[in-house]
Structures are given as structure tokens and as C-alpha cells.
Amino acid sequence: MNRLGFDNDKYVKLQSQNIRDRIAKFGGKLYLEFGGKLFDDYHASRVLPGFEPDSKVRMLLEMKDEAEIVIAISADDIERNKRRGDLGITYDEDTLRLIDAFRGIGLYVGSVVITHYRGQAIADKFMTRLEALGIRTYKHYIIPDYPSNIPLIVSEEGFGRNEYIETSRSLVVVTAPGPGSGKMATCLSQLYHEHQRGVDAGYAKFETFPIWNLPLKHPVNLAYEAATADLDDVNMIDPFHLEAYGVTTVNYNRDVEIFPVLEAMFRQIYGESPYKSPTDMGVNMAGYCLFDDEACREASRQEIIRRYYAAAVSVRKGMSEPHEMRKIELIMNSMGIGPKDRPVVAAALQRAEETENPAMALQLPDGTIVTGKTSSLLGAASACLLNALKKLAGIDKKLMLIAPGIIQPIQHLKVEHLGNHNPRLHTDELLIALTISAVTNPMAGYAIDQLDKLRGCEAHSSVILSHVDEELFKKIGVNISFEPKYQVKKLFHR
Numbered sequence: 001m002n003r004l005g006f007d008n009d010k011y012v013k014l015q016s017q018n019i020r021d022r023i024a025k026f027g028g029k030l031y032l033e034f035g036g037k038l039f040d041d042y043h044a045s046r047v048l049p050g051f052e053p054d055s056k057v058r059m060l061l062e063m064k065d066e067a068e069i070v071i072a073i074s075a076d077d078i079e080r081n082k083r084r085g086d087l088g089i090t091y092d093e094d095t096l097r098l099i100d101a102f103r104g105i106g107l108y109v110g111s112v113v114i115t116h117y118r119g120q121a122i123a124d125k126f127m128t129r130l131e132a133l134g135i136r137t138y139k140h141y142i143i144p145d146y147p148s149n150i151p152l153i154v155s156e157e158g159f160g161r162n163e164y165i166e167t168s169r170s171l172v173v174v175t176a177p178g179p180g181s182g183k184m185a186t187c188l189s190q191l192y193h194e195h196q197r198g199v200d201a202g203y204a205k206f207e208t209f210p211i212w213n214l215p216l217k218h219p220v221n222l223a224y225e226a227a228t229a230d231l232d233d234v235n236m237i238d239p240f241h242l243e244a245y246g247v248t249t250v251n252y253n254r255d256v257e258i259f260p261v262l263e264a265m266f267r268q269i270y271g272e273s274p275y276k277s278p279t280d281m282g283v284n285m286a287g288y289c290l291f292d293d294e295a296c297r298e299a300s301r302q303e304i305i306r307r308y309y310a311a312a313v314s315v316r317k318g319m320s321e322p323h324e325m326r327k328i329e330l331i332m333n334s335m336g337i338g339p340k341d342r343p344v345v346a347a348a349l350q351r352a353e354e355t356e357n358p359a360m361a362l363q364l365p366d367g368t369i370v371t372g373k374t375s376s377l378l379g380a381a382s383a384c385l386l387n388a389l390k391k392l393a394g395i396d397k398k399l400m401l402i403a404p405g406i407i408q409p410i411q412h413l414k415v416e417h418l419g420n421h422n423p424r425l426h427t428d429e430l431l432i433a434l435t436i437s438a439v440t441n442p443m444a445g446y447a448i449d450q451l452d453k454l455r456g457c458e459a460h461s462s463v464i465l466s467h468v469d470e471e472l473f474k475k476i477g478v479n480i481s482f483e484p485k486y487q488v489k490k491l492f493h494r
Contacts (some may be wrong), residue, residue, distance in 0.1 A: 005295030026202025115182030
């Protein structure tokens with residue numbers, strides 16, 4: 001459990017040098033498309049155990065005086081209230097969070113660009129909100145037949161319709177709350193406008209996945225397909241790279257589709273293209289930093305199964321289409337894996353069958369699995385969390401750490417004053433009760449001190465957890481999944 005397989009220090013060093021080399025290749029200005037999450041790339045940290053979620057931003061800080069940030073967000077994502085699966089917040093909320101986070105560490109945020117704009121009223125409201133906060137906003141429009149109609153795209157009726165984003169620094173980092181936000185199109189549009197203004201500018205792409213020098217069907221790359229099932233992304237052999245160099249590399253369909261556009265633009269700007277393939281555009285050194293391939297393979301297999309459950313729950317909630325879940329099923333089938341390959345699933349379901357009530361299982365760092373059942377005092381998630389902390393602290397499972405005199409007043413508050421129908425303690429309430437108990441019971445405090453040891457552990461619930469419980473497990477770093485069914489048969493679930 002929690003076996004490392006990725007050298008993060010080596011990655012930061014190699015990646016930083018590669019970016020510097022790319023900046024030196026273009027004189028004047030570089031548009032650097034940053035794929036994935038900048039501050040908190042938890043997907044990368046899950047499939048590449050040892051990868052630090054903030055590795056990318058560490059590299060940017062080394063160049064903060066030359067860099068500015070442009071955040072791209074799709075008007076379509078604003079309209080449909082698309083949410084980040086890891087944080088549970090909408091993309092527009094995450095845009096504000098990112099601006100605060102960048103500013104908080106001294107990085108300059110130049111502007112926000114609304115992509116895929118077609119007059120959506122909710123996008124207009126968001127732009128008004130940004131401008132009221134003093135943030136410059138720009139609109140980029142949908143181009144018919146993009147990306148196939150190159151003559152139209154590279155014209156006044158194509159990129160020429162987009163508003164030119166005014167930038168002031170030599171390194172412009174284009175990032176977004178999530179995939180499909182139009183980052184690459186934003187960069188290409190800017191190259192067109194810079195050329196119209198007589199400014200030489202270059203483009204490079206910083207995308208962690210798929211990893212170009214790992215096999216096409218490597219679990220790390222397949223986990224990326226599972227993570228982007230809603231986008232219909234497909235990993236594929238880069239045909240341009242194979243033709244140019246006779247070397248097989250991995251890219252994904254959107255980059256391969258857009259490459260002729262970029263190549264045509266560079267030919268107009270420089271007379272020739274500096275890149276012969278989509279792989280050439282990238283600055284990704286992650287593939288050189290795996291030191292335990294099997295650890296990364298197993299971590300990726302677990303991620304794919306979790307993605308399957310997340311998709312199934314999303315379908316159950318009516319928030320996504322079944323084809324997303326089916327795509328992940330196909331990936332699992334191609335790998336010969338299924339839910340049975342996630343040990344906590346069987347343990348949780350067995351415990352639920354034995355007790356005829358919701359149950360949960362959690363696998364500790366040493367591989368031991370603890371479970372929790374539903375009781376009159378605690379929900380299954382809370383019971384499992386408490387049992388896990390006891391196990392890590394070496395405390396007898398039967399030893400009472402929280403006196404009933406502490407739990408009962410909390411239940412009374414919930415039911416009699418706050419209008420809750422469920423008196424059982426959620427995980428956050430459990431930890432508060434445990435902290436209060438630590439005042440008089442040192443063992444309770446010792447149990448609380450074990451929380452950090454749960455980071456990276458796997459867990460599964462036999463029912464859909466409440467938002468409160470789900471968020472708490474995410475905060476403490478537990479990789480949680482659950483069955484696509486509710487605890488009670490109701491139409492409305494909070």
C-alpha cells in the first residue's frame with residue numbers, strides 16, 4: 001500500500017529545464033498551454049504515486065517575473081454548471097479560486113477568456129462579475145467546421161473574430177479549470193493575432209497525460225482515457241511523429257486533429273513549422289521519472305475502477321450519460337480488470353450483507369482492511385473512520401473513545417433544533433466529538449493524530465455517501481468510491 005513509483009524531484013528538474021529550452025527556441029513570446037490541474041493535480045498524484053500535486057506551479061514560480069496567467073473557461077461549461085470532480089465546485093467558482101491561488105503565491109493573472117461563446121446569458125453574468133472584480137475578460141467564439149476548415153479558421157472570419165487578449169510578459173501560461181475549456185484554441189488564436197500585429201510568438205504544450213513515451217495501452221495512459229470519458233478523448237499513436245521520425249509515440253485525438261491547423265499557422269508566420277508532430281509540441285518529461293513501473297500500473301488500475309464507480313454514481317444522479325460509464329467499462333474489460341480487483345469493494349459489500357445495512361471498508365497502509373457498520377449513533381462512514389483510527393493507533397476496537405454524553409447532545413441539536421431526520425453522526429461531527437473527548441481522554445487525541453496516515457488509502461461504501469462525508473474523505477486524502485445506490489428510497493436526496 002502507498003508504494004511509490006515516481007521520482008518527483010527528478011521530474012521538477014527535467015521539466016523546468018525543458019521549458020527553459022523551449023522558451024529559448026522562440027525569441028520574444030511563448031504561449032505555453034498548461035493541461036491538467038496546476039495547483040492540485042490529484043489525478044497525477046494518484047496514478048503516479050510520488051508525484052506532488054503542486055509540482056507544476058513550483059516550476060512556474062521559478063519564472064514568475066516573466067510569466068503571466070490567462071485562464072480559459074468554456075461558456076458551455078458555465079451554462080451547464082460543470083463541476084470539478086475532485087473539489088465538487090463549478091468551473092466558474094474554480095476560476096475565482098485559481099485567481100486567488102495564483103495571486104496568493106505571487107503569480108500575475110492577466111485575464112480570463114470565455115471560450116465557445118455564443119451569447120449565453122449566464123456567461124455574460126459571469127463576465128460582468130469578473131469585470132466588477134477588476135479582472136479583464138475576453139470572448140472567443142465558436143468557429144464553424146473547427147478544426148477541419150483551415151482556410152476559414154486562419155482568417156478574419158475565424159480567429160480574426162476572437163478578441164485579442166492583451167498580454168505584457170514574454171511567457172503567457174494558458175490554463176483552465178478543467179479539460180475541454182479551449183486552451184489550445186486560445187493559444188492558436190493569439191498566435192494569429194500576434195502575427196497580424198507583427199509580433200513573433202511561439203507555442204508549446206505542457207500536458208502530463210497521455211505520457212508520450214509510455215505504451216499506448218499502459219494503465220497510466222488508459223487511466224487518462226477513463227478520467228476524460230465525458231470528453232470522448234481517445235489515446236492514439238501520433239501518426240505525424242511516426243511518419244517524421246519512424247518512432248512510435250502516444251498522443252490523443254484532439255491534439256492530432258488540431259496539429260494541421262498549428263502547422264499551417266506556423267508556416268504562415270515563419271515560412272516553415274518548427275514542429276513535425278503533436279508530440280514535438282509537448283514539454284512532458286514525466287515518462288522519464290517512473291522508477292517502479294508496477295506501482296504506477298497498480299495505482300492506475302485502482303484509479304480506473306474508481307472512475308467507473310464515479311461515472312455510475314453520476315448516471316444514477318442523472319448528472320451524466322450512460323455512455324461515459326460504458327466507455328470506462330470497455331477500458332476495464334480490455335485490461336481484464338473489474339470491481340473485484342478493488343479489495344475494499346468486496347469487503348464493504350460483504351459487511352453490508354451481514355448487517356443488512358449500509359457499510360464501508362477502508363484499506364490501511366499495511367494492507368489491512370477495516371470496516372464500519374451503521375448503528376444508532378454512527379453512520380457506516382463514521383464508524384469505519386473511527387475503527388481505522390483506532391487500528392492505526394493500536395487501540396482496542398471495543399474501547400470507547402467518545403462518551404455517549406458527548407454524542408447525545410450533538411444528536412439532540414441535529415434533530416430537535418436543526419431539523420435533521422438522521423441523528424447519526426457524520427464524519428466531520430465524529431472528528432469534532434473525538435477532539436472534544438481528547439480533553440479528558442488522551443487516547444482520543446492519539447487517535448486523531450493518525451489522520452495523516454490515511455492519505456492515499458482506499459475506501460468503498462455500499463451506498464452513496466452524503467456530500468459532507470464524501471468531502472471529508474477527500475480532504476484527508478482517502479480515495480473513496482461507492483455503489484451507485486442511495487441508502488433510502490426517496491426521490492429527493494440532499
